Amino acid sequence: xxxKIVAANWKMNLTLPQAKELALRLxxxxxxxxxxxxxxxxxxxxxxxxMNKDLRNSSITIxxxxxxxxxxxxxxxxxxxxxxxxxxxxxxxxxxxxxxxYHHEVNKYIGKKITHLYENQMSPIxxxxxxxxxxxxxxxxxxxREMVSVxxxxxxxxxxxxxxxxxxxxxWAIGTGKNAAPDQVQExxxxxxxxxxxxxGLQVAHNTTxxxxxxxxxxxxxxxxxxxxxxxxxxxxxSLDFDxxxxxxxxxx
Ligand code: PEP
Numbered sequence: 340x341x342x343k344i345v346a347a348n349w350k351m352n353l354t355l356p357q358a359k360e361l362a363l364r365l366x367x368x369x370x371x372x373x374x375x376x377x378x379x380x381x382x383x384x385x386x387x388x389x390m391n392k393d394l395r396n397s398s399i400t401i402x403x404x405x406x407x408x409x410x411x412x413x414x415x416x417x418x419x420x421x422x423x424x425x426x427x428x429x430x431x432x433x434x435x436x437x438x439x440x441y442h443h444e445v446n447k448y449i450g451k452k453i454t455h456l457y458e459n460q461m462s463p464i465x466x467x468x469x470x471x472x473x474x475x476x477x478x479x480x481x482x483x484r485e486m487v488s489v490x491x492x493x494x495x496x497x498x499x500x501x502x503x504x505x506x507x508x509x510x511w512a513i514g515t516g517k518n519a520a521p522d523q524v525q526e527x528x529x530x531x532x533x534x535x536x537x538x539x540g541l542q543v544a545h546n547t548t549x550x551x552x553x554x555x556x557x558x559x560x561x562x563x564x565x566x567x568x569x570x571x572x573x574x575x576x577x578s579l580d581f582d583x584x585x586x587x588x589x590x591x592x
Contacts, residue, residue, distance in 0.1 A: 342548045344504065344571040345588045346379035346464065347578030348404065348432065355389065358382050361581060362390055366397045368585050376571055376591035379464075380578075381432055384418050391427035402464065403431035405438060408451040410458075420455040431456055432573075434466045434490060436510045446489035453494055462502035464573070465490055466552070467531070471511035480530055483507070487534050496539040504548045505531055506573040512553025514576060521562045521569075524551045528568035557586035564591050 353361065362380060369378055381404045382390055390401045407417035423431060433456070434449040453463045467486035469479040491499065507527050512519050519527075528549045536544030551563055552573035563569055571591055577583040 341546065341570050342504075343376045343591050344379055344548055344550060345374075345376040345584075345591050346381065346402065346506075346550065346571070346573045347584060348381045348435070348552075348573055348575050349383070349578060350404065350437070350575060351383065352579055353382070355386055358386050358390065359393060361579070362394060362399070364581055365585070366394055366399055368581075369397070369399055369588075372585075372589070374588045374591065376588055378588055379430070387423065387428050388426035400430065401428060403428050404435070406431040406433060406452050406456060408448050408455065410455055420452075420459040420461055424459050424461055429461045430464060430504075431461065432464045432466060432506075434486070436466065436468060436508060436513060440510075446486055449486075450490040450493055453490060457494060457498040462504070464504040464506055464550070466506045466508050466573070468508040468510055468513075468553070474509065474511065479509075479527070483527060483531065484534055487531055488538055491535065491538060494539075496543050499535075499539050499543045500546055503535075503543065503546070504550065505535075506550040506552045507531060508552035508573060514554070516554050518554040518556075518559050518563070519551070521566050524563055525566035525568055528566065532568055555587060557583050557590070560587040560590035 379400045379402050381402045403423050407414055407419045411419050433452045438444045456463050467483050469482045473479045473482045509519050532544045535547055548570045550571045550573045551569050555572045555574050556577045
């Protein structure tokens, strides 16, 4: 059975006291409500060690928002997979559209990040998604195919079969309040599963958890989760609001 996951991407928000408070509230809520979905939180790199300690006995998984494409060395400001692992973090988001847009990250480079994660027995949440102009010109499938297949081309199918999460996040839906329609999301998720199957075999495709991200909120989550190939969500803005985020988690039955 594929994992059902609702993940919070806190981006560059919250001070350490605010992050600790929200994480501890969520932890208490998860203990009481025992949701069907696994809950992930991606705080700032700065807080990973502290939050891994605070949530030591929790079912919530603390993940990184990014990882370097290099194993170690003279890369000022970067954080390596090995360093993340040394503070107890085993999963990292890679290829978020904000990294692609503001840091010019391209598919091959994102593939190198994934390689380093697997080399350290860690795992990726690979974000892919087309821009508005790609969708309007009918190129969205080609763009997403390239993002998935280049990032995964050098990975071993065995690693992918054990642990691969993909997040489909159309850029035009991120932070805009305008989510993709459930049928558009289902169509793209099933396409992503097909590409993974062609490249790495049906078992990898079947095991891959595919999350949707882009203006998910308490009001639209259930309709999105009703889609066959939608295993969960990656949530930005709404994950900073305790009531909104817990309502999204509850919607994942
Ligand atoms: C994101 O950036 O990963 C995201 C999904 O953001 P939002 O939920 O705010 O659209």
